[in-house]
Amino acid sequence: MPTTMRAAEFRTSKDLPLLRRTTTVAGTGGQVVIRHLDEEVVLENEAAHLFNKLRPELSGASAVAAIAEKVAERPARVRALLEQLEKAGVVSFQAGTNEGALxxxxxxxxxxxxxxxxxxxxxxxxxxxxxxxxxxxxxxxxxxxxxxxxxxxxxxxxxxxxxxxxxxxxxxxxxxxxxxxxxxxxxxxxxxxxxxxxxxxxxxxxxxxxxxxxxxxxxxxxxxxxxxxxxxxxxxxxxxxxxxxxxxxxxxxxxxxxxxxxxxxxxxxxxxxxxxxxxxxxxxxxxxxxxxxxxxxxxxxxxxxxxxxxxxxxxxxxxxxxxxxxxxxxxxxxxxxxxxxxxx
Missing domain, CATH: 1.20.910.10 (Heme oxygenase-like)
Known part of the structure; x- marks a missing residue:
């Protein structure tokens, strides 16, 4: 039986990361500013560098493990950053969708x-x-x-x-x-x-x-x-x-x-x-x-x-x-x- 979920929990399982379509990204190198609606996320140094590597892959078509392998990063490190970006509302996950979630x-x-x-x-x-x-x-x-x-x-x-x-x-x-x-x-x-x-x-x-x-x-x-x-x-x-x-x-x-x-x-x-x-x-x-x-x-x-x-x-x-x-x-x-x- 489907369960009711709070808006903050209305998510898919964390398989295929997608950078939200209304997100704008500015900056390169040591600092990246990501904006979505009224939220702004600033990444610096290693986090900014990692995001720049991941960004071309955030289309919702590739699994986290595959992305990590392609960019030569540890899956745990990639997932940790993506989950933080999900909490900030700029990334969502497309796979494993629970269509019964309400x-x-x-x-x-x-x-x-x-x-x-x-x-x-x-x-x-x-x-x-x-x-x-x-x-x-x-x-x-x-x-x-x-x-x-x-x-x-x-x-x-x-x-x-x-x-x-x-x-x-x-x-x-x-x-x-x-x-x-x-x-x-x-x-x-x-x-x-x-x-x-x-x-x-x-x-x-x-x-x-x-x-x-x-x-x-x-x-x-x-x-x-x-x-x-x-x-x-x-x-x-x-x-x-x-x-x-x-x-x-x-x-x-x-x-x-x-x-x-x-x-x-x-x-x-x-x-x-x-x-x-x-x-x-x-x-x-x-x-x-x-x-x-x-x-x-x-x-x-x-x-x-x-x-x-x-x-x-x-x-x-x-x-x-x-x-x-x-x-x-x-x-x-x-x-x-x-x-x-x-x-x-």
Whole structure:
């Protein structure tokens, strides 16, 4: 019968060492710095030299004994270093996988947050934010940002209902509730846009392909696996959460700068804030935690799938930001409208 394992123990038997794919390595010779998520490992002297010898072999394809023989080192010495790197989280072992090993939902929740916080760092330092806060963004970029946010939020009905329909009994109440509460949130953004555009223009506007790609990935995942879908959706939700005071201050500073440099966006910003407050009132920042609390223990395959979806969602979010930044810098017409014989 499978046993429940803590996140720190959710490991394979120590046969085939693999340097984690999101790890970065800097330095050579006497000092090596290995970074993974928010962890940093510094190896010096003999440990650094040994790691440099081992690094080309850490693909998950060779056993420890074979690696030791290839680099002419004692297996015990090689294993000792690799096990220390495993404890630091930069190396994993691929063989002897216990597919029956389980991780509780709350243990996954903590693991998920740690990874997502690291994956979102690139989003938070995207150059588009600085352009807004310094007044360097064009009018088209600012309004394009508002329209793409509207299209993303308005599309919730496409994927949330599908995810709820595919949900397990434990997840169904959470997904159904979130879907019902989020269904009309696109109208909040639409109200802000109506301060600048006629309603029929807003309704006919078209999202960028990069925005559509984000929505499509949510659709695809919702059709395949509801828990993995919500894992990815939670990464997006984390960008909206302002429960932490430092996050709330950063968001407020952003909106203050936007009002200062682009006074015509006053009603738009009001709609952004109204949406955030609506999410807070509905406690959407806790939705994923409550879901994780209620689901049965997860298999290794389910854990890997859910984390991969979250990682891919972060990449789609970066694409979403890149689309706004680059397209609207070159094309000043906002919003994008469908083609017809009179427009071409």
């Amino acid at each position: 991780m509780s939902g709350m243990e996954f929740y903590e693991l998920h947050r740690r990874h997502c916080n690291a994956w979102l760092e690139e989003v938070y330092v995207h150059p588009f934010w600085e352009k807004i806060t310094t007044g360097k963004a064009t009018r088209a970029q600012v309004l394009g940002f508002a329209f793409e946010k509207y299209h993303y939020i308005e599309a919730a009905f496409e994927h949330m209902g599908t995810a709820a329909a595919n949900a397990t009994p434990e997840m169904m109440p959470h997904l159904a509730r979130h879907f019902i509460e989020e269904y009309t949130h696109g109208d909040i953004y639409r109200k802000g846009l109506r301060s600048l555009f006629p309603d029929d223009v807003i309704l006919r506007s078209q999202p960028l392909p990069s925005t559509r790609a984000l929505v499509n990935y949510l659709n695809e995942t919702a059709q395949r696996n509801s828990f993995a879908y919500y894992s990815g959706n939670e990464l997006l939700q984390m960008t909206e959460n302002t429960g932490d005071q430092s996050a709330a201050d950063a968001v407020n500073d952003f909106y203050d700068a936007m009002r200062k440099h682009y006074p015509y966006t006053d009603k738009l910003i009001d709609s952004f804030i109204a949406h955030t407050r609506a999410d807070q009132a509905l406690e959407h920042q806790d939705a994923f935690r409550l879901m994780c609390k209620s689901v049965p223990p997860l298999t290794r395959r389910e854990v890997n799938d859910a984390l991969n979806v979250a990682r891919n969602m972060a990449e789609h979010l970066l694409l979403f930001m890149d689309g706004i930044d680059t397209f609207y810098a070159k094309f000043a017409t906002v919003p994008r409208l469908p083609c017809d014989p009179l427009s071409e």
